[in-house]
Amino acid sequence: METRFKIAASGTAVDEAGLKYDMSDFDGYAVETALQLNEKQGPGETVVISLGPDVVQEQLRKALSMGADRAVQLKAERVPTDGLVIARALAAELKGGAYDLIFFGRQAVDSANATVGPMVAELLGLPCATAVSTLDIANGRGTARRDLEGAAEIVEFALPAVVTIDEGMPRARYPSLKGIMAAKKKPLEVKPAQLGEERLTLEKMELPPERAAGRIVGEGPGAVAELVRLLHTEAKVL
Amino acid sequence: MQDFFDIDSVLSEEERAVRDSVRQFVDERILPIIGDCYVEGRFPKEIIPGLAELGVFGANLPEEYGCAGLNNVAYGLIMQELERGDSGIRSFASVQGALVMYPIFAFGSEEQKKHYLPKMAAGEIIGCFGLTEPDFGSNPSGMISMANEQPDGSWILNGAKMWITNGSQAKVAIVWAKTNGEKSDKSIRGFIVPTNTPGFTAKDQKGKLSLRASDTSELVFQEVRLPKDAILPKSGGIKSPLMCLTQARYGISWGVIGAAMACYEEALAYSTTRVMFGKAIGGFQLQQQRLAVMLTEIVKAQLVSLHLGRLKDAGTFTPQQVSFAKRNNCDIATDVAREARRLLGANGILAEYASMRHMANLESVYTYEGTHDIHTLILGQAVTGLSAFN
Amino acid sequence: MANTFAFAESRGGALRRVAFEAVSAARALADASGGGEVHAMLAGAPGIASLAGELGKYGADMVIVVEHAGLANANVEALAATAAARIKAGGYRAAIFSASAQGRDLAPRVAAQLGVSMAADVTAFELAGDALVVKHPAYAGKVIATLKLTGSPAIVTLRPGARSAVEAAREARVESAQPTSDPGASKLVVKEMIVGGGTKLDIGDAPVIVSGGRGLKSAENFKLVEDLAAAFGNAAVGATRAVTDDGWRPHSDQIGQTGRQVSPELYVALGISGAIQHIAGMRNSRTIVAINKDKEAPIFKVADYGIVGDVIEILPVLTAAVKEARAKG
Numbered sequence: 001m002e003t004r005f006k007i008a009a010s011g012t013a014v015d016e017a018g019l020k021y022d023m024s025d026f027d028g029y030a031v032e033t034a035l036q037l038n039e040k041q042g043p044g045e046t047v048v049i050s051l052g053p054d055v056v057q058e059q060l061r062k063a064l065s066m067g068a069d070r071a072v073q074l075k076a077e078r079v080p081t082d083g084l085v086i087a088r089a090l091a092a093e094l095k096g097g098a099y100d101l102i103f104f105g106r107q108a109v110d111s112a113n114a115t116v117g118p119m120v121a122e123l124l125g126l127p128c129a130t131a132v133s134t135l136d137i138a139n140g141r142g143t144a145r146r147d148l149e150g151a152a153e154i155v156e157f158a159l160p161a162v163v164t165i166d167e168g169m170p171r172a173r174y175p176s177l178k179g180i181m182a183a184k185k186k187p188l189e190v191k192p193a194q195l196g197e198e199r200l201t202l203e204k205m206e207l208p209p210e211r212a213a214g215r216i217v218g219e220g221p222g223a224v225a226e227l228v229r230l231l232h233t234e235a236k237v238l
Numbered sequence: 239m240q241d242f243f244d245i246d247s248v249l250s251e252e253e254r255a256v257r258d259s260v261r262q263f264v265d266e267r268i269l270p271i272i273g274d275c276y277v278e279g280r281f282p283k284e285i286i287p288g289l290a291e292l293g294v295f296g297a298n299l300p301e302e303y304g305c306a307g308l309n310n311v312a313y314g315l316i317m318q319e320l321e322r323g324d325s326g327i328r329s330f331a332s333v334q335g336a337l338v339m340y341p342i343f344a345f346g347s348e349e350q351k352k353h354y355l356p357k358m359a360a361g362e363i364i365g366c367f368g369l370t371e372p373d374f375g376s377n378p379s380g381m382i383s384m385a386n387e388q389p390d391g392s393w394i395l396n397g398a399k400m401w402i403t404n405g406s407q408a409k410v411a412i413v414w415a416k417t418n419g420e421k422s423d424k425s426i427r428g429f430i431v432p433t434n435t436p437g438f439t440a441k442d443q444k445g446k447l448s449l450r451a452s453d454t455s456e457l458v459f460q461e462v463r464l465p466k467d468a469i470l471p472k473s474g475g476i477k478s479p480l481m482c483l484t485q486a487r488y489g490i491s492w493g494v495i496g497a498a499m500a501c502y503e504e505a506l507a508y509s510t511t512r513v514m515f516g517k518a519i520g521g522f523q524l525q526q527q528r529l530a531v532m533l534t535e536i537v538k539a540q541l542v543s544l545h546l547g548r549l550k551d552a553g554t555f556t557p558q559q560v561s562f563a564k565r566n567n568c569d570i571a572t573d574v575a576r577e578a579r580r581l582l583g584a585n586g587i588l589a590e591y592a593s594m595r596h597m598a599n600l601e602s603v604y605t606y607e608g609t610h611d612i613h614t615l616i617l618g619q620a621v622t623g624l625s626a627f628n
Numbered sequence: 629m630a631n632t633f634a635f636a637e638s639r640g641g642a643l644r645r646v647a648f649e650a651v652s653a654a655r656a657l658a659d660a661s662g663g664g665e666v667h668a669m670l671a672g673a674p675g676i677a678s679l680a681g682e683l684g685k686y687g688a689d690m691v692i693v694v695e696h697a698g699l700a701n702a703n704v705e706a707l708a709a710t711a712a713a714r715i716k717a718g719g720y721r722a723a724i725f726s727a728s729a730q731g732r733d734l735a736p737r738v739a740a741q742l743g744v745s746m747a748a749d750v751t752a753f754e755l756a757g758d759a760l761v762v763k764h765p766a767y768a769g770k771v772i773a774t775l776k777l778t779g780s781p782a783i784v785t786l787r788p789g790a791r792s793a794v795e796a797a798r799e800a801r802v803e804s805a806q807p808t809s810d811p812g813a814s815k816l817v818v819k820e821m822i823v824g825g826g827t828k829l830d831i832g833d834a835p836v837i838v839s840g841g842r843g844l845k846s847a848e849n850f851k852l853v854e855d856l857a858a859a860f861g862n863a864a865v866g867a868t869r870a871v872t873d874d875g876w877r878p879h880s881d882q883i884g885q886t887g888r889q890v891s892p893e894l895y896v897a898l899g900i901s902g903a904i905q906h907i908a909g910m911r912n913s914r915t916i917v918a919i920n921k922d923k924e925a926p927i928f929k930v931a932d933y934g935i936v937g938d939v940i941e942i943l944p945v946l947t948a949a950v951k952e953a954r955a956k957g
Contacts, residue, residue, distance in 0.1 A: 005770050014767065018240065025886045058251060065255060081775065083736070084745045109885065110767050113748040115736040122740035127705075127815035130733045133879055143819070147880040148729040149788075150830030151639070153701070154820040161815075167872075167886055168879040174263050177293035177306035177316070180255045199745035203761065204774040214916070214932040216923070221945040223935045227917065228949045230933055235915040237836070237894040238860075238953050511924045 007205050014205065023059045026105025028172030030165040034103055035067045035173070037137060044100070045069045049093060051086055051193050052079045064183035065175030071186070074193035081111070082198035087119035089193045094124060100159045101142075106131045106166045114164070121162035129155050133168025239499045243537045245544065249311065256312045260319035263292055268323040273589045275451040281326060282451065283407065290361030294320070294331050296339035303343065304356030311547035314492030322496035325599035326452030332493070333403045334358060336486035338365030341412050341428055345470035345478055350430065354410070366408035366440075368399035368431075368457050369479045375401070376612050379423035379476050383415040383459065391466035393417075395429065395437075395459045401606070405440040405455025408433050412470075413459070414479045428473035429464055437462035448602040484557045487607050488550060491563035492543045494571035494603055495536060497596045501578035502532045504592055508582055519581075528577045535570035542566060558620040565613035572600045630721035631665040632658045633781070635711060636683055636691075637730055638672050639702070640823070643679050645833065646726035646786075648686045648793030653753075653786055654724045655687030655796050661721065661755050665689035668800075669714060671707055673700035677802060684800030686793055691800050698811025701818040702730055708737035709809040716742060720781045722760060727785035728832075739783045746783035747775055751790040760784065768885040768908030788832055789891055831883065834864035835893045839883055839910070841868040843899020843920060843939050847876035852943040853898055859950040866890070868906050884909035899939040902927025919946075 006015040023031075031048060038044040048063040050056040051074040060071035074093055080086050094102060102124075104117035114130070121128030132144035133152075142161055146153045147168070175183075217227050231238040246254060267285055275282050289295065298313040299305035308316075313335075321328035339358050342350055357363040374380045383397025395415055405411070411431045418425065433440060437460040442453055470478075506529060509520030519525050546563050549555035575597035579586040586593055604610050619625050634654035636647035647668075654666045668683045670676055671694040680691040694710055715723050715738065723738070725731040727749040739746040747753075750762040751772075760782040766773045777784070831837055838860070840853040850865070857863035867877035869884050883890055885908040895913035900906060902918070902925055910916070911930055918931035919939045928934045935942060 005767070007771070014771065058255075061251065062255065065259075082745045083748070084739060084743075087740065112764075112766050112768070114732050115739070115746060115748050118733065118736040119740040122708075122737050128737070129816060131729065146729070146733075148639075149644075149832040150823070152822040152880070153818050154822070155816055156819050157816045166879075167882055171873075174292055175255060175259045176291060177256055177259065177297055177308055177312075178301070179293075180252055180259065181301070181307055184252065199777065199779040200747055201776050201778075202773060203776050205766070205771050206774070208765070208769065208772050208911075211911075211916075211930060212932075214928070214930070214934060216928065216934045216936055218935060220935075220937040221942050223937070224942060224945045224949050227933055227935055227946070228953050231894070231915070231917070232953060235894070235932065237915050238950065508924070511926075 007207060011204050011206075012202050021055055021059065023062055023172070024105050024109045026107065026109070026165055028105075029167075029169040030103040030105050031063045031066055031068060032170045032172045033135060033165055034101070036170060037101070041137065047072065047097070047099075049074065049090065051089055052076055057188060060188055061183045062175055064186045064188070065179040066173055067179060069186065071188040073188065073190045075190050076193040076195055080195060080198055081202045082200040083113050083115035084119055084200075085196050085198050087116050087123055089195055090116070091120050091123035092194050093191075094120065101137070102126070102160070102162045104162070104164045106164050117162060117164035124162070126160055126162050127157040128162040128164070129157060130164045131166040132163055133166050135163060135165075135169065239503050239536075242533060243541070245537075245540055248544065249315075253309075253312045253315055256308060257315040257319055260292065260294065260316050261322070263288065264319055264323040264327075268327060272324045272327070272451060273592070273595065276324065276326070276595050277450070277589050279446070279450045281330065281407070281453050285327075286361045286364070289331065290359065293359070294335070295359050295361060296335040296343075296355065299335075299339055299343050299355065299359075303351055304359040305339075309547075310488070310550040311544065314489060314543055314547050317489040317493040318496035318499075320496065321493035322500045324451050324595070325493065325497055325603050326449050328489075328493040328496070329403050329449065329452050332486050332489050333367055334365060336489055337367035337482050338410070338412050340485045341367075341470060341473070341478070341482050342430070344481065345428055345473040346430075347467070347471050349467070350470070354430070363409045364404055364407055365410045365412060366402050366404040366455070366457075367482065368402055368405075368411050368413040369483075370399060370401050372398060372400045372456075376609060378414075378479065381414070381416060381423075381426070383413070384419065385415040385417050385427065385429060385464070387418055393429065393464040393466075393468065395431065395462040395464055397459050399457040401443070402440070402455045402457050404453055405457055406442045406453045408440070411438070411440075411457060413457075423476040424474075426474070426476050426478065428470035428478055429468050430470065431459075431462065431464060431468065435462050435464070448598045450598075480557070483607055484560050487560045487564040488546065490603060490607055491539075491546065491560070491567045494567045494600060495539050495543060497600055497603075498532070498536050498539070498571040498574040501575045501593045501596050502529070502536060505529065505532065505578035505581045508585070512583075525581055528581050532574045532577060535574060539567040539570055558616055561608065561613040561616040564608065565610055565617070568600065568604045569610060572597070572604050575600050630661075630719060631667055633715050633718065633720040633723040634666060634668045634688070635723070635725045635731070635734070636668045636670045637726055637728060638670065638676060638679065639730075640821075641672060641676065643670075643682055644726075644728070645793065646728045646731070646788050647683070649786060649788065649791055650724045650726050651683050651686040651688050652793040652796070653791055654722070656791075656794075657722055657724070657753070657755070658687075664721065666798075667692060667718065667720070669694065669711055671695075671699050671710065671807070673697060677804070680800055680802045684798050685795055687796040687798055688800045689798050691802050692805050693802055694805050694807055696807050696811055699807065701821055703811045703814050703818070704730075704733050704737065705814040705816060706807045706809050706811040708734055708741060710805070710807045712738045712741040713808040714805065715781055722782040722784065725783070725785045727787050731785050735783055735785045742781070742783070744779045744781060744783060745777060746785070747777045748785050749787050750784050751787050753784060765889075765912075768904075769889065769911055770908070829862065829864040831864040831866050831881065831888055831890055834862060836860045836863035836896070837866045837883070837890055837892045837894070837910075837913070838863050838896040838898065839866035839868070839900060840871060840877075840898045841900030841906070842870050843901070844871070845899075845940065847874075849940060850876060852940065852947070856896070856898075856943060856947045856950065859947045859954070861954060866910075868900055868903075897927050897931065898943065900927055901925045902930065919943075
């Protein structure tokens with residue numbers, strides 16, 4: 001994410017001047033996972049869907065450049081704050097799709113809620129494994145690892161299923177230049193998103209309080225004694 | 239680097255996507271290793287498959303030959319991003335694309351194109367371009383390498399080439415030689431020479447203080463026998479290799495912008511964190527002047543190359559315009575690199591900073607593919623009609 | 629007067645600290661809205677009922693105990709169905725879950741089943757009429773968003789550690805309940821639970837985190853980081869993305885924008901340059917110490933205390949000094 005970061009004058013959005021949108025890291029892993037599955041166990045279609053204003057088309061095309069087969073934009077003036085509203089719009093689109101697997105990133109890197117994926121699964125009545133760090137699909141069943149705090153679960157489920165993708169899954173490939181050229185010819189459908197009323201709304205955005213300036217205590221091993229003294233007497237953490 | 243003049247707004251979405259993809263590759267696969275490669279004097283061959291998969295070789299050649307089929311602005315952006323990494327990496331790609339694949343595409347038979355181009359795009363066959371000779375650099379027309387046709391249609395090639403990028407790792411060399419004893423440059427033809435042909439040797443030139451992460455070799459041809467189909471049938475005269483150079487020079491005009499951007503970004507970041515006399519050095523007037531001049535020249539160079547790329551795509555560009563761009567952009571890039579190095583102070587001499595490596599590399603780029611002075615004379619002749627070459 | 633619901637997370641037959649945080653938060657909400665009870669849901673294998681009293685300590689008036697052999701491992705579908713059914717039947721004003729790994733998995737399902745919106749990963753909340761106003765860190769912690777949640781019940785997940793569990797003892801009465809859906813019929817099955825080796829402290833729970841980056845030069849040198857963690861006694865070992873990408877440390881140890889977000893009492897950054905990616909994961913630590921050989925490294929901008937030098941040289945000296953300081957007590 002960019003270093004330059006300001007709150008816009010409205011107080012309810014980030015100042016977008018000079019900022020570029022990019023595919024969320026987790027979404028990138030999700031696209032990559034889908035592509036690899038179809039490459040290894042194909043043939044199969046990889047469809048990418050995004051809900052939002054026209055600027056999302058660039059990211060849809062990036063996914064097409066990576067190798068996805070077609071894209072759908074559910075057009076909305078802005079991405080809703082309320083995850084349930086997003087989930088309902090996506091579920092409406094996904095319902096007739098006969099998908100074997102529906103992948104989400106674990107969470108959006110900006111809004112950081114991690115709610116849409118499991119909500120969509122509930123609305124579609126599908127099993128859902130969230131925040132998986134490994135995934136194996138064989139014979140219509142999936143096995144995944146979910147990291148917990150200080151532990152991990154191995155879960156199993158039958159397809160069709162919803163899976164949200166976490167760190168540990170393969171990194172997104174670079175769109176090859178041929179892929180970028182081929183993406184131009186792949187279908188990108190634009191449809192209006194069916195959005196309901198939002199019950200979670202954004203009132204305000206503010207910067208967190210500044211940390212007080214710190215200081216360099218010294219150089220080399222010789223500074224350790226002073227550091228430990230400060231941690232004991234000043235910071236009181238030792 | 240901040241897009242100060244909003245040049246992104248006049249690039250297409252594909253062009254930006256291409257640039258971003260190559261940039262990401264360079265950031266992740268080249269930058270972490272290139273400082274060490276430069277110090278060791280090693281070209282990182284291990285990135286060749288990755289570069290090939292990305293599709294950078296001959297990227298502006300047609301899809302039917304296994305290439306990406308990009309326009310010339312996208313091609314330029316690729317060169318810019320590669321050289322943001324290192325001029326040696328970009329030189330590798332320039333040679334492969336503009337000096338090996340392009341002559342086969344422009345002057346080769348359909349069989350030669352179908353046989354070589356897809357494999358070269360895939361990085362399976364690496365090539366080099368043999369034009370410059372030990373005694374004939376700025377004046378390639380004076381070359382003495384000679385290929386004599388035999389009664390059975392084969393050729394015997396004798397001679398030597400020098401300063402050949404990729405020479406020692408190439409499977410194939412595009413060699414330009416005069417033919418059948420004729421001293422005139424009209425007799426020059428191009429040949430595809432497999433480097434394992436008996437009589438062909440390639441040896442790396444040692445002791446370089448520039449382009450260290452690149453293979454630069456001498457080629458020697460002693461009674462090298464070439465089959466009839468080794469010749470590039472549509473090649474003829476000095477014009478043929480010069481057309482290749484025009485392609486390469488175009489890419490170079492973009493490439494050096496990348497090196498300049500890398501140096502500028504490094505200097506700018508350093509200036510905001512390096513504190514001296516109680517404040518960040520970026521707040522002192524002399525450093526701000528350095529940065530302002532760097533920014534100005536980089537933006538101007540970008541606009542020159544961008545416009546040139548659009549003219550090239552429209553088919554209306556001229557070699558003299560390419561000389562203009564190569565000359566200007568190499569010149570400003572060497573200045574930007576030097577000024578960045580100076581802003582970095584003592585730290586600027588260390589290999590962990592990029593500026594001095596770029597500075598040293600750019601001296602080669604200033605000199606090769608037509609020295610700065612030669613391009614000056616090309617422009618001089620273009621505007622006055624008078625040749626000042628001798 | 630509507631009551632407040634809290635989900636009490638347990639694992640392996642023991643309550644997790646986040647369970648107390650959730651109950652405590654529910655207690656605070658109930659008190660702020662002028663009364664009403666706090667009802668905590670506790671689910672697990674038979675025998676889990678014995679833990680109900682602990683929830684009373686943090687303010688639960690009633691504990692809904694759901695015991696079933698099929699709930700020995702977290703059975704998210706059965707838990708979601710049961711929680712949703714109880715929340716609906718009880719007409720609760722709000723339902724508080726932790727934003728732990730389990731909570732993040734569970735709460736959205738409950739919300740979707742109930743057809744209500746939810747606020748995730750919340751660090752503070754207060755009532756505003758019929759709505760709940762919450763604070764939520766967004767953009768990798770660079771921004772604090774204030775959000776308003778309307779509708780009933782208000783479902784919220786609470787960021788672990790954002791609000792301490794506060795004791796407010798009540799006599800918690802126990803009500804037994806059956807799971808709403810058959811745990812054996814769940815479509816997502818936990819095949820295996822892998823518990824982190826030995827006494828290895830999780831970075832989400834540890835008051836001290838010692839974290840290593842590329843400056844450690846090799847996977848082997850992480851032994852020095854582990855030694856420092858051992859010297860502190862209550863420390864976990866974290867890592868940067870660069871180092872987990874290289875395979876030196878597991879992904880689950882990654883602290884950063886796409887990894888874990890932590891806010892310990894003390895964060896020690898060893899050989900970490902301070903890329904934005906990483907800072908996003910630890911910027912809310914109470915005290916930050918950085919050791920790096922580059923004086924200009926961005927990490928020093930967020931650190932409270934820094935030492936410039938070779939982390940490999942300094943670590944053994946620091947470990948010895950910490951051991952001594954702790955021994956002196």
